[in-house]
Amino acid sequence: MDNPLSLRHFYFRNKRKVLPVIGILALAILGVVVTDSLLASARETAYATYGSYQKLILVAPRATRDQDLSNPLQESLTRLHDVQLQVDALDGPGGLSSYYAAVTAIPAQVQAQLPAMRQLQIDAANARYYAARLRGDLVPLGDLIVRVQRLQSEEKAFEQLVQQLTQNPNDPRALISYLQQHQTLLRTVLPDSAQLGRLQAAGTSASSDAAGLQQSLQAMSHDTASLNAAGRNVADLPVPPSPSATIDQFKVALDRLTASLGSFQSPQPGLDKLVAGSARIAGTAFVKRDAYSNLDINMLAGQAQFDLYGVDQPGMAQLLSLYGDRVILGRLPRADGSEIAISEEIARSRQVWIGGKVGNNIDELDRLPDAFTVVGIIRGPTRIGVIPLDYMTEHYLFERRYQGLVVVPQPGHEQAVHDQLQTLIGDSAFRLFDWSYIKGKIDSLIANLDVINRFLILLVTIVLALVVGLLNNLFFRQRMNEFGLLAAVGYSRWGLILRVAWESLGVTLASWLVGVGLGVAVLSWFNTSFIVPHGLLMNVFDWNVLALHTLPIPLMVFLFGMGTVGWQLLRLDPISIIERRD
Amino acid sequence: MLRGHDLALDYRTGGSVAHAVDNVSLAVDPGSFVGLIGPSGSGKSSLMYLLSGLKRPTRGSVAFEGRDYRGIPAGGLMRLRRQRFGFVFQQHFLINYLSAMENVMVGAVRRNHEMAGYAQELLRRIGLGDKLEKRPYQLSIGERQRVAVARALVHRPTVVFADEPTASLDQTTGREVINLLADYRARGEGSLVVVTHDPAMLTGADRVLQMRDGKLSAA
Numbered sequence: 001m002d003n004p005l006s007l008r009h010f011y012f013r014n015k016r017k018v019l020p021v022i023g024i025l026a027l028a029i030l031g032v033v034v035t036d037s038l039l040a041s042a043r044e045t046a047y048a049t050y051g052s053y054q055k056l057i058l059v060a061p062r063a064t065r066d067q068d069l070s071n072p073l074q075e076s077l078t079r080l081h082d083v084q085l086q087v088d089a090l091d092g093p094g095g096l097s098s099y100y101a102a103v104t105a106i107p108a109q110v111q112a113q114l115p116a117m118r119q120l121q122i123d124a125a126n127a128r129y130y131a132a133r134l135r136g137d138l139v140p141l142g143d144l145i146v147r148v149q150r151l152q153s154e155e156k157a158f159e160q161l162v163q164q165l166t167q168n169p170n171d172p173r174a175l176i177s178y179l180q181q182h183q184t185l186l187r188t189v190l191p192d193s194a195q196l197g198r199l200q201a202a203g204t205s206a207s208s209d210a211a212g213l214q215q216s217l218q219a220m221s222h223d224t225a226s227l228n229a230a231g232r233n234v235a236d237l238p239v240p241p242s243p244s245a246t247i248d249q250f251k252v253a254l255d256r257l258t259a260s261l262g263s264f265q266s267p268q269p270g271l272d273k274l275v276a277g278s279a280r281i282a283g284t285a286f287v288k289r290d291a292y293s294n295l296d297i298n299m300l301a302g303q304a305q306f307d308l309y310g311v312d313q314p315g316m317a318q319l320l321s322l323y324g325d326r327v328i329l330g331r332l333p334r335a336d337g338s339e340i341a342i343s344e345e346i347a348r349s350r351q352v353w354i355g356g357k358v359g360n361n362i363d364e365l366d367r368l369p370d371a372f373t374v375v376g377i378i379r380g381p382t383r384i385g386v387i388p389l390d391y392m393t394e395h396y397l398f399e400r401r402y403q404g405l406v407v408v409p410q411p412g413h414e415q416a417v418h419d420q421l422q423t424l425i426g427d428s429a430f431r432l433f434d435w436s437y438i439k440g441k442i443d444s445l446i447a448n449l450d451v452i453n454r455f456l457i458l459l460v461t462i463v464l465a466l467v468v469g470l471l472n473n474l475f476f477r478q479r480m481n482e483f484g485l486l487a488a489v490g491y492s493r494w495g496l497i498l499r500v501a502w503e504s505l506g507v508t509l510a511s512w513l514v515g516v517g518l519g520v521a522v523l524s525w526f527n528t529s530f531i532v533p534h535g536l537l538m539n540v541f542d543w544n545v546l547a548l549h550t551l552p553i554p555l556m557v558f559l560f561g562m563g564t565v566g567w568q569l570l571r572l573d574p575i576s577i578i579e580r581r582d
Numbered sequence: 583m584l585r586g587h588d589l590a591l592d593y594r595t596g597g598s599v600a601h602a603v604d605n606v607s608l609a610v611d612p613g614s615f616v617g618l619i620g621p622s623g624s625g626k627s628s629l630m631y632l633l634s635g636l637k638r639p640t641r642g643s644v645a646f647e648g649r650d651y652r653g654i655p656a657g658g659l660m661r662l663r664r665q666r667f668g669f670v671f672q673q674h675f676l677i678n679y680l681s682a683m684e685n686v687m688v689g690a691v692r693r694n695h696e697m698a699g700y701a702q703e704l705l706r707r708i709g710l711g712d713k714l715e716k717r718p719y720q721l722s723i724g725e726r727q728r729v730a731v732a733r734a735l736v737h738r739p740t741v742v743f744a745d746e747p748t749a750s751l752d753q754t755t756g757r758e759v760i761n762l763l764a765d766y767r768a769r770g771e772g773s774l775v776v777v778t779h780d781p782a783m784l785t786g787a788d789r790v791l792q793m794r795d796g797k798l799s800a801a
Contacts, residue, residue: 003693004677004684013679485675488636489689490664492657575636578671578745579627 005486005499007506017475021468022511025557028464029515029550030522032457036545037523039446039453041531041538042300046442048345048537049299049306051382055322057418058290058307058433059274059425060404079257080142086250087138091131095246100124116226123223127216130209137206169448210254270428275405281420283413285322288315290406291392295342295358295385296365297349300536306346308368308385309406310393316341316386322408325380330354332376335390340368341376342385349535353377369396404430461553465560472504472561476568483569484577497566504561508554516546583773584610584633584741589642591628591796602628603639604796610741615767615774617784620793626777627745629793633775634667634743635659646741665691668739668772670763672746674730676718682729683714689733697736704732708762724755731762735771742766744776748783756783 002009011018090096103124106117164174271289278287291310296303309319316332319325325343333339340358342350350358352374361371368387378384393403409417418434425432476483483496523540531538591603602625610616610633618626631637632644635651644651646666651659663669668689676685686701687693705711708728710721718726727747734742744763748756760776764786767774776784784790792799 004680004687009680009684481673481675482677485671485677486688488663488671489669490660490662490667492660575631578673578675580673 007502010503011506018507021471021507022514025464025468025508025511025554026515026518028460029512029553030518032460032550032553033516033519033546034522034526035453035456036549037519037538037540037542038300039449040542040545041536042449043442043446044539045299045537046304046446047439048383049297049304050438050442052307052309052319052323052384053433053435053438054382055408056319056434057407057409057414057421058292058404059278059407059421059430060292060433061402062429062431076257076260077142077146079253079260080138082253083250083257084135084138084142086246086253087131087135089246090250091128091135096124096128096131100128116223116229120220120223120227123216123219127213127220130213130216133209134206134213137209141206166444169444170451206257214251270430271403271405274424274428274430277424278405278407278421281407281417281424283410283417285408285410286315286318287408288312288318288406289389289403291387291389291403293369293387293392293402294367295346295350296363297346298534298536300531303365305367306349306383306385308340308342308387310387310389310403311406312389315389315406318408319384319386319406320378320380323380323382323384325378325382325384327376328379329377330375333386333388333391334375335388337375337388338370338372338391338395339375340372340385340387341378342374343378343380343383345383345535345537346385347374347377347535348533457549457552461556464553465556468557469560469564473564473568476500476565480572480577483572484574487572488574488578493570493572496572497562497569500565500569501562504558504565508558512550512554516550519546519550583612584644584646586629586633586639586644587642589629589632589639589644591625591632591637592640601625601796603632605642606796606798607642608633608791608798610773610775612740613767613770613773614789615764615776615787617787617790618775618777618793619779619781619784619790621779624793625796626793628796629798630743630745630775630777634669634741635663665737666740668734668737668742670727670731670734670742670744670747670759672749674718674723674726676726676729676733678718681715681717682710682721682725685718685729686732686736689736691737700738701732701736704735705729707765708732724751724758727751727755727759728762731759735762735766739772741773741775744774744778746778747776748778748780753782756780760784760786 100121103117103121161174164171168174275287275289278284288309288311293308293310294305295308297306298304309315311319313332313335320327327341328344330341332341338359342358347353347356350356350363352358354374354377356374357371358366358374359368359371360366372387407417407421414434418432421432486496487493520540523538527538527540530536586606586608589603589606589608590601593600593602604625606625606629608616608629618629620626628637632639635644635646635654638651646662654662676682677688680688682705683698683701686705687698690697690701702711702714705714708731710716710725710728710732713721713725718729721729727750731747734744742763747759747763751759760783763774763776766772774787776787778784781790
């Protein structure tokens with residue numbers, strides 16, 4: 001004969017009361033499992049995305065954008081203004097145009113007597129043509145320099161924002177203020193990064209036209225000499241004085257501009273020395289120059305920049321071997337092609353495959369310039385993307401400037417290599433990016449989400465403990481007669497409390513199991529339908545999430561419910577219940 | 583067997599003291615049927631609570647089989663009520679989600695086949711042999727009270743305390759319930775202490791005692 005007061009009887013005979021409680025608790029636990037797993041997924045995806053740093057140290061130019069690049073840009077702009085002024089002087093009143101007008105106004109009779117005069121007319125016309133072209137070239141060049149400078153200041157503002165948020169992670173005012181002030185500007189500025197490559201083209205065009213102008217001016221000098229050689233005193237002719245002084249000033253200004261543009265087209269000073277020095281550090285497996293770049297990817301917690309390694313072809317093979325990755329489709333990029341090979345997760349994240357394109361022309365948030373064709377898909381434990389060093393440094397002005405190096409320590413020598421690299425770098429304009437730094441950044445970015453998540457779990461736990469606790473109390477009051485009778489006929493008070501405890505424990509345990517089970521089901525579905533196709537990472541069976549993080553809810557609900565009911569049971573007076581006449 | 587000596591139970595409300603039981607001495611012999619009658623508030627139920635150990639007296643003593651309740655800890659009194667006493671109250675206090683049979687087994691001290699067989703026999707004896715699996719809400723008021731009687735008898739208590747067991751029943755049904763209890767006594771299985779305000783229900787009692795203002799007198 002079963003115990004009529006067994007839990008089985010209680011649960012099966014009170015389904016209509018027990019099931020809603022199990023439902024509410026299970027749904028809350030499901031919510032916690034899903035949000036917690038998504039947060040864990042965001043963290044794991046971030047770790048995996050930057051997992052390549054676990055085996056290498058990136059040595060990159062320090063604050064290139066803020067200092068080393070801004071100063072040459074500012075200087076270039078100043079030089080450009082000088083050149084513009086000189087072109088104005090050259091092409092304006094008293095310059096080439098008026099000179100050309102005066103030359104062409106020389107009477108035809110005189111021109112016929114002097115063939116050199118005809119040549120002077122032709123060369124002056126050429127000079128005037130190149131001067132006009134140069135004026136046209138300088139306009140976009142100046143515009144681009146201004147835009148680049150604006151981009152620098154934006155990035156500086158962004159770095160300040162990151163610094164403020166790091167110092168006060170819970171104060172969103174800095175972020176709101178930044179977004180309010182810079183959102184519109186960012187939209188207009190960001191496309192500029194796509195046009196950075198045009199700066200070089202504009203400079204080349206200006207240089208070419210300036211060279212044409214110089215040739216024409218030299219020809220004009222030669223023509224003047226020819227006139228003198230013809231035995232006629234040029235002074236006797238109505239030929240205006242050559243604007244030679246203006247020309248000389250223009251030449252000086254142009255030379256200064258060319259030198260200034262050249263200073264930021266060259267790699268970061270000291271890079272060669274650093275490459276050589278790093279290779280000599282004991283415990284270093286290999287060192288590679290790296291014209292690094294980035295792809296914009298979605299990491300669940302927001303957009304992030306996936307690091308691409310711009311190395312030579314042997315370097316690509318070495319990196320793949322280092323991580324145990326392999327090309328499963330296609331091939332590695334050629335040295336002279338705008339090509340890229342990326343891990344399959346990143347390809348899925350960007351929804352590209354072999355033949356697909358990535359880069360600034362496709363997604364304006366990519367730092368990778370133009371459009372690179374995906375030629376290889378990589379599979380393996382570490383997510384990686386490789387682009388050709390030569391192509392990057394030969395075709396893109398700024399990639400030379402952003403060139404760094406990848407230092408791969410031998411296993412067990414990571415810290416020693418890191419320390420020696422730090423010593424080697426000293427005060428130079430480079431800095432180290434290693435796994436501890438990257439992991440720290442990821443953790444600090446997710447730290448706020450962690451706090452929010454914990455707060456939500458706490459809130460849900462408290463609210464549920466109150467709601468279910470009240471339901472328990474309500475249910476308990478409906479069973480007051482039962483407990484009153486049992487106490488009267490000799491059931492012990494602690495026995496009754498234990499019985500209620502088992503009942504509550506059963507309900508909360510069932511809720512927990514159902515909630516976790518539902519969570520696993522929902523996460524499995526979400527993992528298959530969204531996470532994997534988008535190249536994200538999720539551990540559906542993260543026991544840390546499933547067990548530890550969800551337990552506070554049933555535990556608190558149980559303790560609160562039991563606390564209040566137990567207290568009432570201890571104070572229960574069976575006679576007052578027996579004598580109640582209702 | 584069960585003896586109350588100079589029992590008093592006072593209720594203090596504010597500055598005044600109400601004497602629910604006032605110097606009452608009473609003995610319940612083995613196999614006897616003792617009836618307590620009296621108007622509402624006369625203290626008869628309070629006297630029953632003192633005798634059954636549900637309440638501790640303000641003064642005086644109760645002893646069961648020679649053991650003074652004062653020397654028995656709370657847990658011991660609970661075991662005494664659970665194992666040696668049976669209770670029937672004015673309300674049936676059946677558990678709604680249990681069947682008639684299961685409700686009876688709530689009163690069982692041991693739950694084995696023998697006890698289950700006895701519970702079934704009891705239910706058959708009280709005319710509910712075909713309603714073993716019925717829930718309380720599927721039974722009439724009289725049937726519910728009969729199940730409550732069976733619950734009080736299933737562990738073969740030495741003393742059955744019945745507090746107004748017929749108060750919410752009609753005359754005929756009330757008589758049936760009293761007969762069930764009297765039958766238990768007649769079989770020699772235990773004593774009966776029945777509290778009621780209806781003297782007609784105590785026709786089979788060995789002794790009928792009158793309670794008035796907390797004091798006891800022979801009826």
